[in-house]
Amino acid sequence: MSEPFATDHGVIVSDRAEPRPYMSPYLAGVGLGLVLLAAYVVMGRGLGASGAFTSFVAAGVETVAPAHARSNAFYTEYLGDPGTNPLKNWLVFEIIGVAIGGLISGMLAGRVRKEVEKGPRISVNKRLFFAFVGGGIMGIGSKLARGCTSGQALTGGAMLSVGSWAFMIAVFASAYAVAYFFRRQWL
């Protein structure tokens, strides 16, 4: 662990301190599972992520082109009845919580820092390009599958949904199949 150092203002800051190690994956898994169980027990539903972003997209399209959004069955499913606010939605509030919870945990462990996550053999610009395109591909995949790792793999997986298990197996199979081609980004 490096020494705390003084800034120009004479304030001792400790952001040079080593970030604390991550939690045991088994323990973190139990924590995550109990949160999911709480959602089942309190709400009768599970977790989600991609659905919240679809609400953002549908609300954005409706703001820019209301008639266009209302004529699209995919958007209307996320817009709800006319006159209701599509962002007053369970998953939208949950995803805001996800960002807050992540920030709390990161701050407690000294892991909040401005950084680009990448391997040593790729430039920052290339990594950000891959992050954007990969994010786009993932967005399309999550919509085709009606959910992502949260809404399908975790939520549907623990409820033993066949579609969720098929999705999860497909995700791992495809990620392992293409990992070789992206090794320069990570290793």
Place this chain on the structure above:
Amino acid sequence: MNAPFYKFGLFGEDASLLVALFIGIGFGFFLERAGFGSARKLAAQFYFTDLRVFKVMFVAIVTAMLGAFWLSWLGLLDYTQVTVPSTYLVPQIFGGLVFGVGFVMGGYCPGTCCVAAATGRLDGVVHLFGMISGILLFGELYSFIEGFYTSTPMGRFTLPDLLQLPFGLTVFLVVLLALAGFAAAERLEKKFNPSGEIPS
């Protein structure tokens, strides 16, 4: 106890949004604790150097599955009132294959990129905007995709239905599968990353 509480009308919609916020905080907290705010940690799964994606996901699935199973067995939770995502088998398998490519390329999934963005990872922010663009593209092309998207609908279709096994036995088999998976994961990590040094 009458659970799920919301479905039995113990509180209304406005309160449910507050519940959503707190459930989300718990979710995000444990995602970050698990190391899922870091794309390198997540990607390590696919190079066998750190299999925590698999471990965390399966422990979480087993924990929630057993919890729901026991609570319903004790008569505290009405299992039929808990939403099971409807199965659309072929688009879900195809969507999973597409998703997997995006995972290795982008480095995050939709939930973890929020955690990454919230903890200062610029690639997480970019991934998030890429994902929003992908969803927008899907929405704009929906009229062409709709036929495939709604194909092979199977409704609430679970593993006990598929395997024609009792619910409890299926739960037990999933636990066994997970335990075997954890043992295999530990061995793989020792083989591919003997020093235990993880690209952090």
